[in-house]
Amino acid sequence: MGPGxxxxxxxxxxxxxxxxxxxxxVLPAPLALVYLSGVAEVAVGLGLLxxxxxxxxxxxxxxxxxxxxxxxxxxxxxxxxxxxxxxxxDPSAVVRWGRLPLQGVLILWAYWYTxxxxxxx
Numbered sequence: 001m002g003p004g005x006x007x008x009x010x011x012x013x014x015x016x017x018x019x020x021x022x023x024x025x026v027l028p029a030p031l032a033l034v035y036l037s038g039v040a041e042v043a044v045g046l047g048l049l050x051x052x053x054x055x056x057x058x059x060x061x062x063x064x065x066x067x068x069x070x071x072x073x074x075x076x077x078x079x080x081x082x083x084x085x086x087x088x089x090d091p092s093a094v095v096r097w098g099r100l101p102l103q104g105v106l107i108l109w110a111y112w113y114t115x116x117x118x119x120x121x
Contacts, residue, residue, distance in 0.1 A: 001109060005045030005061065012038025018084040024074040040064050048113060058113035065107050072099045 012019055016034045023030035044064055047057025075082065076096040085091060 001061075001113070002045045002048035002057075005041045005048065007045075009038045009041030009043075009045060012041065015084055018082070019071075021080060021082050021084075022071045022075040024070055027070075037064070037068055055114055055116060058110045061110040061113075062107050065103055065110065069100075069103055072103060076100055 012034050016031055016038075019034040019037070020030040023033055027033060040060075041064065044057045044061045047053040047060065074080070075091075076093075076099065081090050083090070
């Protein structure tokens with residue numbers, strides 16, 4: 001789980017315009033929010049790698065997933081055309097809507113790491 005968040009976070013710096021497209025327009029400074037969420041993803045990813053910080057990083061991961069959920073809802077419900085996707089093309093409706101329940105799965109996965117016994121192994 002940790003390496004996945006590190007990679008995802010680094011991608012925010014490699015292709016920030018991809019992520020900026022799905023920031024809801026009611027939020028200010030989309031590019032700054034992309035960079036901030038990228039830093040947060042790298043931080044939680046690294047925190048998940050070490051037993052000493054794993055439990056805290058898991059709670060932070062849950063908070064991060066809740067914080068970015070509006071972007072996923074916006075992507076699913078708006079007519080925004082997302083450009084710059086790997087493989088090209090705008091994501092299908094299945095992909096857009098599939099990200100919403102995936103957030104729940106990721107939250108449950110992170111919650112599993114909040115178990116003190118699991119966090120120290």
